[in-house]
Amino acid sequence: MRVINLARTRIMIVVICLLFALVGGAGFWMYRWQYQTAxxxxxxxxxxxxxxxxxxxxxxxxxxGPGNRSASNKQVVYRIRVKDDQGRVxxxxxxxxxxxxxxLEPIIDVHLDP
Amino acid sequence: MSVGSAISNALGTVFRPSGWKxxxxxxxxxxxxxxxxxxxxxxxxxxxxLTRGSERxxxxxxxxxxxxxxxxxxxxxxxxxxxxxxxxxxxxYRLPYxxxxxxxxxxxxxxxxxxxxxxxxxxxxxxxxxxxxxEFFALAAAALTVGTGYLPALIASSNGVVFFGGMTATLxxxxxxxxxxxxxxSG
Numbered sequence: 251m252r253v254i255n256l257a258r259t260r261i262m263i264v265v266i267c268l269l270f271a272l273v274g275g276a277g278f279w280m281y282r283w284q285y286q287t288a289x290x291x292x293x294x295x296x297x298x299x300x301x302x303x304x305x306x307x308x309x310x311x312x313x314x315g316p317g318n319r320s321a322s323n324k325q326v327v328y329r330i331r332v333k334d335d336q337g338r339v340x341x342x343x344x345x346x347x348x349x350x351x352x353x354l355e356p357i358i359d360v361h362l363d364p
Numbered sequence: 365m366s367v368g369s370a371i372s373n374a375l376g377t378v379f380r381p382s383g384w385k386x387x388x389x390x391x392x393x394x395x396x397x398x399x400x401x402x403x404x405x406x407x408x409x410x411x412x413x414l415t416r417g418s419e420r421x422x423x424x425x426x427x428x429x430x431x432x433x434x435x436x437x438x439x440x441x442x443x444x445x446x447x448x449x450x451x452x453x454x455x456x457y458r459l460p461y462x463x464x465x466x467x468x469x470x471x472x473x474x475x476x477x478x479x480x481x482x483x484x485x486x487x488x489x490x491x492x493x494x495x496x497x498x499e500f501f502a503l504a505a506a507a508l509t510v511g512t513g514y515l516p517a518l519i520a521s522s523n524g525v526v527f528f529g530g531m532t533a534t535l536x537x538x539x540x541x542x543x544x545x546x547x548x549x550s551g
Contacts, residue, residue, distance in 0.1 A: 255551065258472075259424050262550040266409030266426035269547075270394050273407035273428060274441075277396025281440050284399055318438035319397025319404050320539075352399035 284316040287353040288326035288346040295344070295358045301332040309343060316352065324352030330360075379457040382466045382524060386454030387413040387420075389528055392445040395431060395541070404431045408477070408545050412493075412526060413448065414456060421468050425475055425493070427547020436538035444483065444534040452530025454491075462496070462523035468551060470523040471495045474502060476515060477545040485537035489529055495549055496523030515546065 289306075296303045306328040308315075314323040326346045333339050342362035347353040391410020398404060409426040435442065446452065458466040474497035481489035498521035505517030 258550045259422075262424045262426060262548070263409075265548070266407075266424075269407040269409065269426055269428050270392075273394055273396060273405055276405060277441055280396070280398055313438055316397065316399065317440055318435070319395065319440050319442065320402050320433040320435040320541075321397075321438065322401050324399050324401055347399070350401050352401075354399045 281316055284324075284326060284347075284353045287356060288328070291346050291353070291356045291358050292328065292330070292344055295360060296332060300335040301340075303330060303332050304339065305331040306344070323349045325349055326353060332362075378460060379525065380459075382416075382456045382458040382462075384414045384416045384456040384466065384524075386452075386456055386526065386528055387415055388448045388450075389413065389452050389454065389530060390446055390448040390450075391425075392443070393543075395433065395442045395444075395543075397440045402432050402434065404433055404541075405429070406431050406543050406545065408479075408543075408547070410446070411448070412454070412528065414471075419468070421471070421551050423471055423495070423549050423551035425477070425547060425549045427475065427477060427545035429477075429543055429545035429547075431541045431543035433539055433541035435536070437536040439536050442534065442536045442539065444481070444487075444532050446489070446530060446532045450531040450533075452528060454526055454528025454530075456524060456526050458524055459494075459522050461521055466524055472549050472551055473497055474499045474518045474522075475545075475547055475549045476518050476522070477547070479543045479545070480541070481532060481543075482540040483532060483534040483537060485534060487532045487534055487539075489532050491526070491528050493526045493528070494519050494522035494524075495526060497521045499548075515544075518546065 309329040345359045348355040389412045393408040477493040497518035501521040502518040505513035
């Protein structure tokens with residue numbers, strides 16, 4: 251009986267380790283997915299407006315974005331430099347996703363500097 | 365009969381003394397963020413130590429769940445733990461589905477745990493853990509209700525409930541959170 255209990259306990263400990271690995275892996279995947287989605291949405295916006303993205307740099311405020319698990323704003327914000335089809339370079343701020351659902355809503359708001 | 369005593373009587377018929385005494389608990393939890401504001405997913409594992417007369421049991425539990433949290437330190441991940449040497453306290457009740465004695469086997473099986481916690485590094489958590497739920501019953505309920513009946517059925521079929529709380533330690537400090545876990549208990 252004692253042997254059975256020990257075996258069950260060991261199996262449970264292995265299951266717990268697997269659960270931790272699963273959640274850790276899921277967290278890592280979700281973290282990467284949010285930035286990959288943001289990049290995809292930005293590229294789609296650029297293609298639609300005949301821009302080429304030259305540079306993008308993360309510009310989230312300290313308490314916002316996917317880097318903070320309990321942020322009240324999950325948007326991804328990039329400071330971007332883009333080139334139009336006439337060769338002119340513009341810079342601006344691209345905000346991707348919604349505040350509440352982050353990049354689960356693939357929307358983008360771009361403000362190019364005047 | 366006053367409303368207060370009616371509620372007290374109703375609770376008394378659901379939460380009955382079990383004879384088990386809570387000794388201590390230990391556990392660890394990993395929390396990661398999701399794209400949805402304030403929501404995370406968690407994994408938790410640990411053990412609770414109970415005695416009844418000369419009988420001593422260690423129930424090992426593990427589960428996965430979700431949480432809503434507020435944190436001061438921005439990070440996509442956090443980790444907290446408690447050890448059995450840390451102060452903790454609790455009480456075990458027998459639920460209507462249990463047999464007359466609520467033996468060790470009845471405490472094993474599916475479990476559902478609700479947890480609220482707060483910390484400044486060192487912190488505290490309070491837990492309500494339903495033990496010995498029927499996975500078969502829960503899965504049958506889930507199949508009939510497109511999954512929504514799983515959690516209520518697991519709670520409804522539980523044999524015991526442990527209310528416990530104690531000191532915790534957290535890697536990245538200054539958090540408050542509420543979490544729910546679904547998992548299993550072995551012992």
